[in-house]
Amino acid sequence: MLTVSSWGRLGSWPHDAVALTDREAIPGALAARPGSAIAYGMGRSYGDVCLNPDGGLWLTAGLDRFIDFDPELGRLRCEAGVQLGQIQRFAVPRGWILPVTPGTWMATVGGAIANDVHGKNHHARGTFGDHVRRLRLVRSDGSVIDCGPDLRADWFAATVGGMGLTGIVAEAELQLMPVAGPWLDVETFPYDDLDGFFALADGSEGDWEYTVSWVDCLAGGRGRGIFMRGRHSTERGRPEPAMGARSMPFVPPMSLVNPLSLRLFNLAYYHSGRLKAGRSLAHYRPFFYPLDNLADWNRMYGPRGFYQYQSVVPRGTGRDAVGAMLAEIARSGEGSFLAVLKTFGEATPVGLLSFPMPGVTLALDFPNRGPRTLALFERLDAIVLEAGGRLYPAKDARMPRSLFEAGYPRIAEFLPYRDPKLGSAMSRRLLGD
Known part of the structure; x- marks a missing residue:
């Protein structure tokens, strides 16, 4: 048995793990194995979508050609x-x-x-x-x-x-x-409230390939933050930045993300963003993957790990719902410094259970503080449900089945395609198998 966790490090559990390394041998391997199993790649899902405690795992990282x-x-x-x-x-x-x-x-x-x-x-x-x-x-x-x-x-x-x-x-x-190359033209703007965010997002989507913002979740429902937009540049010949040299070398005895560190970080990040406002040139790696520059950054949350809570709500209810969630988070004292706010376009989802929908999505990381954190999530769930939104299964470790069913109306269409011998902790929690 192999003890395995996901990126949120909320726990680790024994799994009967079998490595797949030859794609031609996969059919025979699957047909010969009894019991349920689920594929596990790099374990970058935050919750339990890639876990099957006391059951089987198909390790797929060796299928890398x-x-x-x-x-x-x-x-x-x-x-x-x-x-x-x-x-x-x-x-x-x-x-x-x-x-x-x-x-x-x-x-x-x-x-x-x-x-x-x-x-x-x-x-x-x-x-x-x-x-x-x-x-x-x-x-x-x-x-x-x-x-x-x-x-x-x-x-x-x-x-x-x-x-x-x-x-x-x-x-x-x-x-x-x-x-044309690895570089992007980037513009950065501070915004003072959610109206400022939506004005920047709406004004950018026609001409800019990428838009994203960091939001200060401790500023109450006001929602101040830093907005970035980018598009591919024709710039060539610059040296590429060094990345990945730093790491979080150990798991601290308690989370380094706490009310004091959050307030200091959010204050510093917001004012630093204001000072850096304007145009710049960015390599795609730090622009797309800023957290990959610190290996094992998930250890900073300590031995109890962390949750990510990512929701999407329709645009018509988005302004009020996001404001209500930010206000609830500020009242709770929980907070997150990895707080991302961005809009989704009008594209029809490819998958029956795809997460994106036209609207606005808010993603936040929270240290696992047990019942008080889960109680906050229940209050956020109520806001998302009332707004007609849903949560992202790839990031989830505790969504109630009722919220999943309300947010994903095509579940019944999906079920006939399920494989009877593939299952996970998430599928048992949300689909009841």
Whole structure:
């Protein structure tokens, strides 16, 4: 048995783990194994979508090979355990880049598909699944299903965002996006309240590929913060920045994120952002993946780990709902310094259970302080539910089933595509299996 945790480090549990390293052998391996299991790549999901305590895990990080690349069309075929960083390092010097990428490049292609991840440019490019042309799915009975947006599209829609429950993704073909180089033109603006945020977001989405903001969740419902927008630059020839040299070397006995450190950090970050306002040139790595510059940063939350709470609410209710959540967080004294606020575009989700919807999304990290943290989440749940929103399963470790069912109206369409021998702690919590 292998003891495994997810990125939130809320606990670690024994798993019967089997490594997959040969994609041709996956059908036989799945057909021969009894009991339930779930795929586990790099463990970058925050909650329990990739965990199956006392059950089976299929370790997919060894499926890490490129299969084919068309340099003229930007089509990459690769195994599901390939990390997004491998693709970026290979593709950007050749004039291509992933069209959509989440906040870490250490996630795998299979994980990006299973969670239908999004990035800073949903308004322009949709989700990761929008750029998957084909995928090969292996079922637990050994059968193989090739699918895509124009081939067995029903299986494709169930698998993209399907939390790894329709089968094991063995390989995928991705459409990359052309770029002139690794640099982005960036503009940074402070904003004083949520009205300022929405004005900046609405004024940027027509001309800027990427938009994102940090919000000070301790400023009450006011919602002051720092807004950034970026687009690819034609700049060439500059030396690339060094990244990844620092790490959090140990787990402190208690969380370093506490009311005092939060207030000091948020105050310093906001005023530093005001001083840095204006135009700059940024390399794509620190712009897309700022936290990857500190390895094992999740250790700073101490031995009890942390939760991430990410919601999306419709635009019509978004201003009031986000303000209500920020006010509730400020009253609770819990707080988060990794607080991200951004808008989603109008694109129709690819997957039956894809998270994004037209509206505004707020993502926050909270140290695990037990019942008081969970009580705060219940109050935030009520705001999200009333606003007609939903939570992100890839980040979740405690969403009640009732909120999942209210937020994902296509669950009944998804269930016929579930693999009977694939299950996780999350599927048991949210789907009742």
